[in-house]
Amino acid sequence: MRNTWRRACAFAVAPLVMASAVACGGGSDDDAGGTTLRVIVNISPNLTEKYWNDLFSTYEKKHPGVKVKLELTGTISANAKLTQDLAAGDPPDVAQQISLSAENASLFADLSDQPWTADTPLVDQYAIDGKRYMVGVGQQIQSLVFYNKSAFAEAGLDATQIRTLDQFGAAMGKLKSAGYKPLQTSGQWVTGAQFSMMADAGVLTENPKWTAERNDGKVSFADSGYLPYFEHYKKWIDSGYADKSALGLTYADGQTAFLNGKSAMYIMGSYFVPAADAAKKSDDIGVFTMPTDGAHPSGQFGNISNPYVVVNKSRHKAEAIDFVKWLVTDPAAIKSQLAADGNLREGVSYPMSSLGTSVQQILEKAPSVLVKAGPSQPVAGFSDELNKQVQSLYTGASPKGAAEGLDKWWNSQS
Incomplete structure (x- = not known):
């Protein structure tokens, strides 16, 4: 969030739906004998370009032959960058901080058959018609x-x-x-x-x-x-x-x-x-x-944190799904992303400051985490x-x- 407020505005549904009909085109960043995954994320004061490149480097070291390329968005949001790439017929492989809705769900891979998704935070609250398209690392609270x-x-x-x-x-x-x-x-x-x-x-x-x-x-x-x-x-x-x-x-x-x-x-x-x-x-x-x-x-108004989707027109869908799985299930990757942005996940702890501990206590006392997703997704x-x-x-x-x-x-x- 979205409804991640600081990361992205509401998703540009209509342009993306139209873009989904554009044939794939453009060049490839793949090296000979390897795979390059293009990933769109939002850059923030906490999640900097250096942070993402360091995190992706960890994955690359464990997966020889795979290179993860950070797609810089410049002054536009991740949503807008994704819209541009789809319209140009040059789809990325993975996108972060995308507002999911029934109108745009077909643009992304259905991950319902991936058993590991069941243990990711708030996954069913963000499901569309019972299907899991988006998975996240943790959750934020915002009130x-x-x-x-x-x-x-x-x-x-x-x-x-x-x-x-x-x-x-x-x-x-x-x-x-x-x-x-x-x-x-x-x-x-x-x-x-x-x-x-x-x-x-x-x-x-x-x-x-x-x-x-x-x-x-x-x-x-x-x-x-x-x-x-x-x-x-x-x-x-x-x-x-x-x-x-x-x-x-x-x-x-x-x-x-x-x-x-x-x-x-x-x-x-x-x-x-x-x-x-x-x-x-x-x-x-x-x-x-x-x-x-x-x-x-x-209740605490909140949302899924570090949510990822795999783009349906990805040229490397299997590799992209494996990468997203690592992002949201690998213990070290989870703790890194949680700590970097002050997010929380049940059953996962990491060293916190006195202020972070106080926020954790508020979450534990909150009667609910209020999520705007699924049937409660606002108009785009x-x-x-x-x-x-x-x-x-x-x-x-x-x-x-x-x-x-x-x-x-x-x-x-x-």
């Missing part, structure tokens, strides 16, 4: 609030007592009075993602089938539990708790600002932990589960539209207008 311990001490706040959105707002008021920017956000995809991490925890805990019901036209954003979250968020903007100028920041800039102590709280997923560890700030940062207008603790492009509507609150839109805008857009897609 988390990271906080500056010093700021909380100066403001006289106890994180364990912040359970409702009203208490959350009151805490931001105290932090502002203490001289801190209460809530760190930024532009790009972050604004909508943070809203989703907050609102989905409450709404989907109350009704895990809400997204499926929205797909069926039974509920709406404007007349459901989502509206109060828009109202709270707008109030925070108007109170100066969320800085309007932050929309000009990149994801990396916002993360750095929080790590440098310029803000007091930061809504983000478990993948923030490695960044705090790398900055040697983990002991200075605490974390608590997202406050909501409903049950406490709520939803993450972009949500981001647009949340950012409109910063420029004068009303909470009701933003919610109605989401409904109007969603209805127009069907």
Whole structure:
């Protein structure tokens, strides 16, 4: 995630479906007597180009004759890169962070006959019509609030007592009075993602089938539990708790600002932990589960982490499947990917900082991990539209207008 928010926006379903009809073409990177697997991944502050090349090198050493080539995406997402390659008739072999849906599932290999898939995290939650196309390394949880311990001490706040959105707002008021920017956000995809991490925890805990019901036209954003979250968020903007100028920041800039102590709280997923560890700030940062207008603790909005698919038009499908199997079943490969991005997997442990341990404890206490997949997969492009509507609150839109805008857009897609 997708619904991996920081890695990729919603999948461009229509272009990919059309691209699936294009005949394979283009050149081959295969060396004489060997196989080259082309792999598309998303690059992030944690999962760098060097990280991927080092990981792939480990596989190559164990599998002579196979070379794994990292396909760089430049300024576009992995989804967009895959779309381009398929349209050009030059399919890669493996792709990571692809939003799977009934509309695009035929583009990828059905892995249901591979027995090893059964032991991979959340595999059946992401199945399409009972078939397994996507497998992952672990899972992320995202309904988390990271906080500056010093700021909380100066403001006289106890994180364990912040359970409702009203208490959350009151805490931001105290932090502002203490001289801190209460809530760190930024532009790009972050604004909508943070809203989703907050609102989905409450709404989907109350009704895990809400997204499926929205797909069926039974509920709406404007007349459901989502509206109060828009109202709270707008109030925070108007109170100066969320800085309007932050929309000009990149994801990396916002993360750095929080790590440098310029803000007091930061809504983000478990993948923030490695960044705090790398900055040697983990002991200075605490974390608590997202406050909501409903049950406490709520379920954790989350998703499969490091999800992989094998492209159906791969020229080396058998080798690609073997490579993906290694990525999600080899103990060393699993631990490497989990640790690199602060992800979790049942039955797998690795050395964690104090902050990572705190996140693990939140997961263990959470009543559920709320996943938007299968029948609960939102309409393609939803993450972009949500981001647009949340950012409109910063420029004068009303909470009701933003919610109605989401409904109007969603209805127009069907």
